[in-house]
Amino acid sequence: xxxxxxxxxxxxxxxxxxMVLKNNLKEFRHKKNxxxxxxxxxxxxxxxxxxxxxxxxxxxxxxxxxNMAKExxxxxxxxxYFD
Amino acid sequence: xxxSKKETxxxxxxxxxxxxxxxxxxxxxxxxxxxxxxxxxxxxxxTPIIIFSVLYFSIAYAVLELIFKTKTTVDERDDMINSKxxxxxxxxxxxxxxxxxxxxxxxxxxxxxGGIIFLIISLLLFVSIVKSIYQLYLYRTx
Numbered sequence: 001x002x003x004x005x006x007x008x009x010x011x012x013x014x015x016x017x018x019m020v021l022k023n024n025l026k027e028f029r030h031k032k033n034x035x036x037x038x039x040x041x042x043x044x045x046x047x048x049x050x051x052x053x054x055x056x057x058x059x060x061x062x063x064x065x066x067n068m069a070k071e072x073x074x075x076x077x078x079x080x081y082f083d
Numbered sequence: 084x085x086x087s088k089k090e091t092x093x094x095x096x097x098x099x100x101x102x103x104x105x106x107x108x109x110x111x112x113x114x115x116x117x118x119x120x121x122x123x124x125x126x127x128x129x130t131p132i133i134i135f136s137v138l139y140f141s142i143a144y145a146v147l148e149l150i151f152k153t154k155t156t157v158d159e160r161d162d163m164i165n166s167k168x169x170x171x172x173x174x175x176x177x178x179x180x181x182x183x184x185x186x187x188x189x190x191x192x193x194x195x196x197g198g199i200i201f202l203i204i205s206l207l208l209f210v211s212i213v214k215s216i217y218q219l220y221l222y223r224t225x
Binding site: 017038040044045046048049052057058060064 | 087089155156158160161165222224225
């Protein structure tokens with residue numbers, strides 16, 4: 001009984017890690033010598049959307065992310081990552 | 084960063100709402116004590132509003148097309164921003180209905196046709212301005 005009482009279960013609440021979705025879009029875009037406008041036109045979005053994605057202000061949909069990865073000829077997990 | 088074509092068009096809408104408020108809202112304010120609205124009176128108020136609106140938007144969007152010669156692409160980011168701003172507009176509209184009913188019940192001056200019209204136009208103008216400003220804010224920050 002004393003052993004049971006001596007057992008203390010401690011639970012420490014830890015906040016879940018806040019993971020931010022980031023990307024290497026600018027790097028891969030430069031490797032392919034594409035402007036933001038060129039990339040936007042090829043994947044069907046505006047230049048402002050590409051700018052927002054590169055600045056981590058806008059999270060693209062899965063379809064857009066896949067299209068960008070296909071256009072830049074890179075795997076999606078290399079293009080987008082959690083930090 | 085300079086304003087894009089979409090941001091400029093939203094700014095045109097905001098400016099129109101503000102100008103409408105300053106120029107035409109006093110006309111409705113003058114008649115808020117009137118209980119009966121005559122057709123002639125309404126036509127005399129609505130005709131300049133229509134003329135002003137048509138002229139303003141024609142000139143503004145013509146100048147916009149001259150300055151920004153590129154065509155705009157409507158993409159998923161635009162849809163997301165439109166959804167968020169219209170959601171806010173709808174919430175404000177619902178809130179303004181409660182404000183409208185409350186003011187009608189408590190304020191005797193507003194319990195006539197002229198006052199009701201003035202209140203409706205004022206609330207709708209407020210909702211429109213806030214929604215457009217929020218849309219512009221989302222375009223600049225997202």
